[in-house]
Amino acid sequence: MGDREIDQQLVERAQHGDKHAFELLVAKYQRKLGRLLSRFIRDAAEIEDVTQEAFIKAYRALPSFRGDSAFYTWLYRIGINTAKNYLVAMGRRAPTTTEFDIADAETFENGEQLKDVNTPENELMSKQIANTVNQTLQELPDELRTAITLREIEGLRYEDIATIMGCPIGTVRSRIFRAREAIAEKLRPMLGTSKDKRW
Amino acid sequence: MKHDISALMDGELEQDAAETAIARLKQQEELRDAWFDYHLIGDVMRQTGIVSADFGERLRGKLAMEPVVLAPRRPLLQKTKIAALSVAASLAAVAVVAWVVLQNNTDKAKDNLAATQQSNAAALASLPRYPLNSNVNEYLLAHQEFSPSTTMQGVAPYVRTVSDGAPETNR
Amino acid sequence: MRVLLLSLFLAWPATLLADSPAPSDDVLAWLQKIASAAHQLNYSGTFVYQYGNHVETSRIVHAVDASGEHEKLEIMDGLPREIIRNNDEVQCFLPESKTVKVEKRKATKAFPALLPEYLSNLGESYVIKKGEQERIAGFECQALVLQPKDGLRYGHRFWADINSGLLLKASMLDEKNDVVEQFSFTQLNIGGPIDEEMLKPKYPAKTAGWRYDRAGQPGPMSTETGWSLKSPPAGFKKIMEVKRMISGKPAPISHIVYSDGLAAVSVFIEPLNPGAKPLNGLSKRGALNIYTKPVDEYQVTVLGEAPAMTVMQIGNSVYYTGN
Numbered sequence: 001m002g003d004r005e006i007d008q009q010l011v012e013r014a015q016h017g018d019k020h021a022f023e024l025l026v027a028k029y030q031r032k033l034g035r036l037l038s039r040f041i042r043d044a045a046e047i048e049d050v051t052q053e054a055f056i057k058a059y060r061a062l063p064s065f066r067g068d069s070a071f072y073t074w075l076y077r078i079g080i081n082t083a084k085n086y087l088v089a090m091g092r093r094a095p096t097t098t099e100f101d102i103a104d105a106e107t108f109e110n111g112e113q114l115k116d117v118n119t120p121e122n123e124l125m126s127k128q129i130a131n132t133v134n135q136t137l138q139e140l141p142d143e144l145r146t147a148i149t150l151r152e153i154e155g156l157r158y159e160d161i162a163t164i165m166g167c168p169i170g171t172v173r174s175r176i177f178r179a180r181e182a183i184a185e186k187l188r189p190m191l192g193t194s195k196d197k198r199w
Numbered sequence: 200m201k202h203d204i205s206a207l208m209d210g211e212l213e214q215d216a217a218e219t220a221i222a223r224l225k226q227q228e229e230l231r232d233a234w235f236d237y238h239l240i241g242d243v244m245r246q247t248g249i250v251s252a253d254f255g256e257r258l259r260g261k262l263a264m265e266p267v268v269l270a271p272r273r274p275l276l277q278k279t280k281i282a283a284l285s286v287a288a289s290l291a292a293v294a295v296v297a298w299v300v301l302q303n304n305t306d307k308a309k310d311n312l313a314a315t316q317q318s319n320a321a322a323l324a325s326l327p328r329y330p331l332n333s334n335v336n337e338y339l340l341a342h343q344e345f346s347p348s349t350t351m352q353g354v355a356p357y358v359r360t361v362s363d364g365a366p367e368t369n370r
Numbered sequence: 371m372r373v374l375l376l377s378l379f380l381a382w383p384a385t386l387l388a389d390s391p392a393p394s395d396d397v398l399a400w401l402q403k404i405a406s407a408a409h410q411l412n413y414s415g416t417f418v419y420q421y422g423n424h425v426e427t428s429r430i431v432h433a434v435d436a437s438g439e440h441e442k443l444e445i446m447d448g449l450p451r452e453i454i455r456n457n458d459e460v461q462c463f464l465p466e467s468k469t470v471k472v473e474k475r476k477a478t479k480a481f482p483a484l485l486p487e488y489l490s491n492l493g494e495s496y497v498i499k500k501g502e503q504e505r506i507a508g509f510e511c512q513a514l515v516l517q518p519k520d521g522l523r524y525g526h527r528f529w530a531d532i533n534s535g536l537l538l539k540a541s542m543l544d545e546k547n548d549v550v551e552q553f554s555f556t557q558l559n560i561g562g563p564i565d566e567e568m569l570k571p572k573y574p575a576k577t578a579g580w581r582y583d584r585a586g587q588p589g590p591m592s593t594e595t596g597w598s599l600k601s602p603p604a605g606f607k608k609i610m611e612v613k614r615m616i617s618g619k620p621a622p623i624s625h626i627v628y629s630d631g632l633a634a635v636s637v638f639i640e641p642l643n644p645g646a647k648p649l650n651g652l653s654k655r656g657a658l659n660i661y662t663k664p665v666d667e668y669q670v671t672v673l674g675e676a677p678a679m680t681v682m683q684i685g686n687s688v689y690y691t692g693n
Contacts, residue, residue, distance in 0.1 A: 001210060003208075003210035005210070006210060006221070013225075020224075022262070027255070030250050030254060030258075034250050056258075056265065059262060063268050149244075153654075158211045173202070177201070180236070183236075184237065337473075345627045348540075351405050354443045355553055357443055357460075358428050360462060
């Protein structure tokens with residue numbers, strides 16, 4: 001089941017009353033959406049507020065989402081509209097959306113609009129998290145690091161990674177999982193237990 | 200199982216296994232934690248930026264106050280057949296790509312967490328993500344001469360040269 | 371040199387447009403126009419170079435006069451550096467280490483990488499189309515789109531000034547149509563005299579005793595290295611092969627360049643330092659991917675503006691023919 005189908009499954013569950021399913025989508029897209037909205041909004045705290053508002057709006061609008069587009073495209077449009085309305089309400093100028101191609105927007109930032117997304121409190125945490133991820137990555141056995149890099153950075157499918165690394169697909173799947181778990185283990189003390197922080 | 204969550208988020212689980220995994224996600228907190236953690240790791244690697252620690256909690260609070268949405272019943276999506284995943288033939292003499300952390304051979308100790316000079320720079324602290332060989336400049340200079348980008352843009356593509364010695368930092 | 375440039379430009383249309391012109395020929399004509407403009411016109415401006423979250427602003431100046439072609443690139447962000455080219459000599463000023471890296475170009479032809487025979491190969495690897503007209507930095511530009519036919523190369527989009535042909539903006543895209551890297555001018559002046567002060571380095575390298583890193587004297591160098599590829603990726607052809615000196619390295623190293631007409635990948639092969647740990651890894655920076663691996667007692671370095679898979683495929687198929 002591809003990435004888009006997974007989103008679709010989660011959306012359908014949310015549309016049938018499963019809020020947890022929506023929270024899984026939030027976990028997946030919260031940072032990407034925040035990044036997108038940072039192109040419009042300067043202040044880090046405001047970005048988070050608007051991002052949250054966008055998610056709420058998306059949740060309310062779920063019944064009208066039919067799956068004609070990918071979920072994230074639909075979510076990003078809601079995000080951009082929320083941000084623009086916010087700017088207008090604050091009396092600030094909102095950039096015209098013709099300047100942006102949604103497909104470009106989700107991954108490639110226009111340099112002049114890049115803003116620091118972090119509050120001072122976030123800055124420290126983001127350094128610690130990034131540090132931990134990077135440190136653990138470097139300490140991983142080579143084949144685990146390669147596998148997760150080809151997946152997360154190059155966006156390659158398991159089949160292609162298997163070809164490049166000269167191993168079976170099952171090995172690729174296992175290596176990526178082991179790399180993720182190794183890093184996640186180091187991160188967990190920082191993120192708090194599931195009970196208080198994440199769910 | 201957590202390893203299923205890993206494959207699930209990459210879109211690499213077959214239909215039935217995927218549906219099972221999604222169902223389990225609802226039931227088991229440990230699996231939801233894994234989903235959260237693994238997505239965070241990917242975003243950190245790509246330097247997408249992070250949100251506050253309590254972002255999820257705050258949003259959950261707001262969502263809790265929302266009336267549950269119920270979409271009108273619609274026919275289920277077509278279940279697409281997943282092609283059988285082929286196993287790549289093992290290739291002789293394909294080197295397993297290994298990462299090497301290269302020595303920084305300048306005398307100065309670079310503070311890898313130093314914020315960049317640009318106030319508009321991207322969120323995360325600059326860390327050497329994939330340290331580049333200190334000789335890269337020489338290769339790049341030699342390469343640029345023959346790259347069509349030089350023919351079309353003159354000396355502009357030379358901006359790709361890194362500064363000497365220090366590992367490349369992403370800003 | 372000017373005469374040579376001019377005649378190359380004029381000679382081209384006859385060869386390529388002899389048969390009934392297909393739309394792609396029009397785009398190829400544009401590419402040649404872009405190349406000519408880059409090397410024949412005086413211009414100065416500011417451009418932004420972006421990849422991922424990384425942004426760099428640079429100033430560029432280019433002038434042609436009786437003594438030849440001169441250009442300067444001044445990178446303003448991050449770690450500042452300057453690159454100055456006078457005809458075939460390129461100097462890279464690195465204030466961090468007070469070093470000037472000097473590279474002498476080997477190519478004797480004016481446009482080594484964009485000759486008609488390479489351009490006509492483009493259709494093998496790219497779907498070539500004209501795009502819309504768009505205004506960039508105050509100039510009316512024609513968009514040109516080169517869509518890769520496979521995942522072995524990036525897609526390209528170019529925006530060229532309709533009048534002069536100068537490139538205002540260029541992006542490279544990956545398979546998902548995400549922009550991998552982009553150059554775009556934010557301010558540009560075309561034509562007119564260029565003050566020669568603008569082409570001088572701002573660093574007092576000579577007087578302040580900076581170190582000059584030059585390659586050894588480029589005497590006559592062999593064009594056969596004895597190395598080759600078992601299977602070059604589709605569309606990539608060898609365009610250059612030489613055993614040469616590279617600044618910073620004591621012994622000659624083999625340098626082979628493969629290109630599909632737009633993307634170029636260089637393969638460098640040099641003897642391993644005895645006792646040194648061989649490098650084996652993949653690095654990337656924007657559109658540039660760099661792959662290193664040992665082959666017997668040699669260190670192979672592959673780099674180019676092509677996806678990681680292509681660079682790795684090339685690196686993994688390097689072998690010694692035994693000549």
